[in-house]
Amino acid sequence: MHALIDSGSLALPPAPFNLARHVLEARDRTPDKIALQILTLSGAERWSYAALAGAVRGIGTGLIAAGLTPGDRVLLRVGNTVDFPLAFLGCIAVGLVPVPTSSQLTAEEITAMAAQVTPAAIIAAPGIALPEGEAPVIDLTALTAMRALPACAWAMGDPDRLAYLIFTSGTSGRPRAVMHAHRAVWARRMMWQGWYGLTPDDRLLHAGAFNWTYTLGTGLMDPWAIGATALIPGAGITPAQLPLLLKRFDATIFAAAPGVYRQMLRVPLAPMPRLRHGLSAGEKLPDTTRHAWTEATGTPIYEALGMSEVSTYVSASPDRPAPEGTSGYAQPGRRIAVLGPDGAPVPRGEAGVLAVGAADPGLFLGYWGQPEETAAKFAGGWFLTGDTVSMDDDGAIRYLGRDDDMMNAGGYRVSPLEVERAMASHPGVAECAAVELPVRDGVSVIGLFYVPGPLPVTETALADHAAQHLARYKQPRLFQSVAALPKGANAKINRRALRQGWRPE
Numbered sequence: 001m002h003a004l005i006d007s008g009s010l011a012l013p014p015a016p017f018n019l020a021r022h023v024l025e026a027r028d029r030t031p032d033k034i035a036l037q038i039l040t041l042s043g044a045e046r047w048s049y050a051a052l053a054g055a056v057r058g059i060g061t062g063l064i065a066a067g068l069t070p071g072d073r074v075l076l077r078v079g080n081t082v083d084f085p086l087a088f089l090g091c092i093a094v095g096l097v098p099v100p101t102s103s104q105l106t107a108e109e110i111t112a113m114a115a116q117v118t119p120a121a122i123i124a125a126p127g128i129a130l131p132e133g134e135a136p137v138i139d140l141t142a143l144t145a146m147r148a149l150p151a152c153a154w155a156m157g158d159p160d161r162l163a164y165l166i167f168t169s170g171t172s173g174r175p176r177a178v179m180h181a182h183r184a185v186w187a188r189r190m191m192w193q194g195w196y197g198l199t200p201d202d203r204l205l206h207a208g209a210f211n212w213t214y215t216l217g218t219g220l221m222d223p224w225a226i227g228a229t230a231l232i233p234g235a236g237i238t239p240a241q242l243p244l245l246l247k248r249f250d251a252t253i254f255a256a257a258p259g260v261y262r263q264m265l266r267v268p269l270a271p272m273p274r275l276r277h278g279l280s281a282g283e284k285l286p287d288t289t290r291h292a293w294t295e296a297t298g299t300p301i302y303e304a305l306g307m308s309e310v311s312t313y314v315s316a317s318p319d320r321p322a323p324e325g326t327s328g329y330a331q332p333g334r335r336i337a338v339l340g341p342d343g344a345p346v347p348r349g350e351a352g353v354l355a356v357g358a359a360d361p362g363l364f365l366g367y368w369g370q371p372e373e374t375a376a377k378f379a380g381g382w383f384l385t386g387d388t389v390s391m392d393d394d395g396a397i398r399y400l401g402r403d404d405d406m407m408n409a410g411g412y413r414v415s416p417l418e419v420e421r422a423m424a425s426h427p428g429v430a431e432c433a434a435v436e437l438p439v440r441d442g443v444s445v446i447g448l449f450y451v452p453g454p455l456p457v458t459e460t461a462l463a464d465h466a467a468q469h470l471a472r473y474k475q476p477r478l479f480q481s482v483a484a485l486p487k488g489a490n491a492k493i494n495r496r497a498l499r500q501g502w503r504p505e
Helices: 019-023 049-065 083-093 107-117 140-146 183-187 189-196 213-226 239-248 258-264 287-297 371-376 416-423 459-469 495-501
Strands: 004-006 034-040 043-048 073-077 097-100 121-124 137-139 162-168 176-181 203-206 229-233 253-256 277-280 301-307 311-315 335-339 351-357 382-391 397-402 407-409 412-414 429-440 443-452 478-481
Touching: 019 083, 019 183, 019 213, 034 049, 034 213, 043 049, 049 083, 049 140, 073 083, 073 107, 083 097, 083 140, 083 162, 083 213, 107 176, 137 140, 176 183, 183 189, 189 213, 189 301, 189 311, 203 213, 203 239, 213 229, 213 253, 229 239, 239 253, 239 258, 253 258, 258 277, 258 287, 287 301, 301 382, 335 382, 407 429, 407 443, 412 416, 416 429, 416 443, 416 459, 429 495, 459 478
Parallel strands: 034 229, 073 097, 073 121, 097 162, 121 137, 203 229, 203 253, 253 277, 277 301, 443 478
Antiparallel strands: 004 335, 034 043, 162 176, 301 311, 335 351, 351 382, 382 397, 407 412, 429 443
């Protein structure tokens, strides 16, 4: 039996279609229901569906009045506040193309990214680095005032047209902009039962910040699209405080990256009587973390595999839990395969590259301005994820690792080339290699192996240099001086040898 699963197909989205309208349709069914609560230890800021849709459509009106036209890219430089999803959906409502970015990026990093997409405007919060250039800036005072404007008309159109761009690390070391269509949100319906077990009565608490794409999809757009309530911790809430919020605000589903679960388990957990289960994505969930959580709470964690280009496609769920040691099954409506070097599905039980059918409705439109890189990700009717897996006889997927050298830092994919380019600019570094290194069970960090240059250098100086040139999640946490870097016959750095030779102290 070959490692291929075809689990049917999702009905096409209605046409014409608008992503923001679809997400906020509960406004018409249950206008007074609470769509969003922003949680603090002393209370919560509440948004009804009517208030949420009104603010989004007012922002759409304001952005068009500011001179923007459909198709314009709008760079989002907003922190962990409700302004982020309001601006994101406000842009899409009127046919603008939002480009969400991490608030941690340095001016150097965001300037290079902005140069790729040439934004017509920037929505910016104070204290967040802005790109060089002449694009006009819309500050939060102006954005807040837009909320009260008359509602915009929805910009309806082909579900396949461009809706938004998100940046992901490229194997070339330069971030690339992933183009997603309006239909991407419709395709997320495959996750409602294929991963979440989500219903309109749920109260889903996502531990991530507003401006993380994992939070945007799983924590906000999906609960809103089904008419549930989204719960987001306010700024300053620590992992140790999350169990209290889960209990106090009657959360039924909890979503987080594996690292958050690990931090929460460091202290005794408060009872969470309404919690049915947790969700995990962003990086591989260690079995030790999964077991410790279930023992402490009596609830399971359902894991998902995914990437920026297609969101999640393999997952465990309440209806179909994952067998021990696996990540789960293809979500209903997905077509996946495990391919060998010849591009054909391998026998079940053998390792290969996980691929998603090229007709998947959640699949991206391509990389902005990079047709060659886009074409390289497709072969024989499949999108190649780069994940090495095997498929059990029953179709369960076992994650074995990446087939490239991409690193994972707290759920963010990071290219080693990007880190190396930044660190090699220090005069005390002659040559360097960035590698993801395990430091204890289930925990890894970015390490930098470097050959010293002609000038003396300290770890403190290297850490300071990293802080100046790289977002925090991209910065190496370990530095190791070496006489030479191991290389293969083609003179490429052998990062596998560096990983294998590493021993945590």
